[in-house]
Amino acid sequence: MSLKYVLLTLLERESRTGYDLVRSFDSAVGYFWNASHQQVYRELSALSDAKLVNFKQIKQDDKPDKKIYSLSGTGKTALHDWLENPLKAGKTKDLLLVKLMNANSDNTDQMQRELQANRQRSTEMQATYRVIEQQYYSPTQLKSLPDDQVMIYAALRKGILSVDAHLAWLDEVETLMNKAFQ
Amino acid sequence: MSLKYVLLTLLERESRTGYDLVRSFDSAVGYFWNASHQQVYRELSALSDAKLVNFKQIKQDDKPDKKIYSLSGTGKTALHDWLENPLKAGKTKDLLLVKLMNANSDNTDQMQRELQANRQRSTEMQATYRVIEQQYYSPTQLKSLPDDQVMIYAALRKGILSVDAHLAWLDEVETLMNKAFQ
DNA sequence: CTATATTATGCAACAAGGTGCATAAAGGAA
DNA sequence: TTCCTTTATGCACCTTGTTGCATAATATAG
Incomplete structure (x- = not known):
């Protein structure tokens, strides 16, 4: 639907x-x-x-x-x-976390590879988003942003804030994993 | 699967x-x-x-x-x-943004209500997460966290960082909407 | 000269997810 | 006493998503 x-x-x-x-x-x-x-x-x-x-x-x-x-x-x-009609809350589904639930001292390398791949994708997304923001949404351009483009920009900002938070979380996870499983 | x-x-x-x-x-x-x-x-x-x-x-x-x-x-x-096998990237699907794409000067109230409902849910989640973190994952408790609980805590941290970022984004969106559609 | 990409559409089969309905017994609330 | 909640399971139908296959013409790259 x-x-x-x-x-x-x-x-x-x-x-x-x-x-x-x-x-x-x-x-x-x-x-x-x-x-x-x-x-x-x-x-x-x-x-x-x-x-x-x-x-x-x-x-x-x-x-x-x-x-x-x-x-x-x-x-x-x-x-x-x-x-x-107001939207109802969507259900969280995070396969990366499902995978990480399987982390233990015997498969640390595997988990670290998964995290590394995820970090790389996220870093690439972050870079892409930043380039787009600089190119199309500079402070000057934002002043004359057409109304029908405002929410496109909002969507970009959502992507930027999410990927930043995700990368911050990845840092935390790696620290946690190192402490728990050497 | x-x-x-x-x-x-x-x-x-x-x-x-x-x-x-x-x-x-x-x-x-x-x-x-x-x-x-x-x-x-x-x-x-x-x-x-x-x-x-x-x-x-x-x-x-x-x-x-x-x-x-x-x-x-x-x-x-x-x-x-x-x-x-490494996970492949999941596709973004954000119904709130789909809805906001329909924002214009004639339906600002509707959109604001939607954002308000979303903000309330998010604030509630944030509060819940914080209580759980304080109750079960205090610095003292974290030192003796069993290995099989580490990723549960990581999942909680993911929730906290995500909801914080989401709320920060909601602030941005409201500012953007006010500027664009009065 | 051949292969791939682009424009432009679509069907068929299957996998996965969501909604509604059903059963059945115990215990507690109103 | 009647209704709701908890424990415990499941089927059937419908919608949604994924994968593979198919067609057909032009343009471009190697």
Whole structure:
């Protein structure tokens, strides 16, 4: 039920093709959502069956035909209804912690490798986020940030604060592990 | 494929009933995993079919019979195989951000209510975590923390650092929203 | 000249997760 | 005395997510 509202949200901003929607997960939208192209196309035909979106088929001679999807009146209502109901808390699911629960003095190296890989990914994310922030959201640029971009920036900030906290936690875990299992 | 390893991890520590496993999500294990009882029982019978766990049926006159599950040799191997392969990065999915993407000058109140509800939940979590840390993980207690409890504490610290970062982000978002949409 | 990437769509099968319903006995609250 | 909670288990259905496969044309890289 979630991807549905992601797509409705994106289509309310701008009509586009399934392919455009899929690609949007590769850039800014990817800070807070991801889905495969199969999922997106399946969901789009379900939304179309439910009359929440319409599409115009565009003939292209060079490439396969494309469908430009747009939000219908009912779609808009469905989105706004969803916005009214407060979200319920999502359940925490952290596989890294599941793995670390298995830590003991015999597998310290294995756990340390896992933590190392995780740290590297996190450090890379941190660097990427920082570059993006500097390039597109300098204090000057922030002053004239268009309204529809504010929450994209907020999503980036969420990523930055989360990854910073995660890296701080990784430091703690390594200290804890060293103390407990030499 | 994830709940499977959660259950194997828990059962390697100690044999127990499905009911015990379900209840474990209400306490410490809940910091990093949650599952309904239906999910747990279904997964347990799948694990049993796959011979990864064994169970002893215990007759009870007053209550329904119970099954005490324990990890089998193959189960132990399966768990250790899983531990060897590094985890792949999980995909970010943040419904709050999806919702906030819909923020505009006409629905500021709605968005503010959502943020307020979220802040309250987070503040409550923060308070709960802090009480637990003070009660069970004081500096004195930490010195004599049993090895098998270290990662439970790490999970708590993860929760604390995450909720702190989340609350800091909520402050930022409210400032951003006020600036953008009055 | 061949292979891969990009644009653009989709089906089928399966795995995993969520929701609702059901059973059954004991104990405590109202 | 009736209802709710706790202990203890489970099925069935529906939705969601993942993986693999398929098509088809152009452009670019090696």
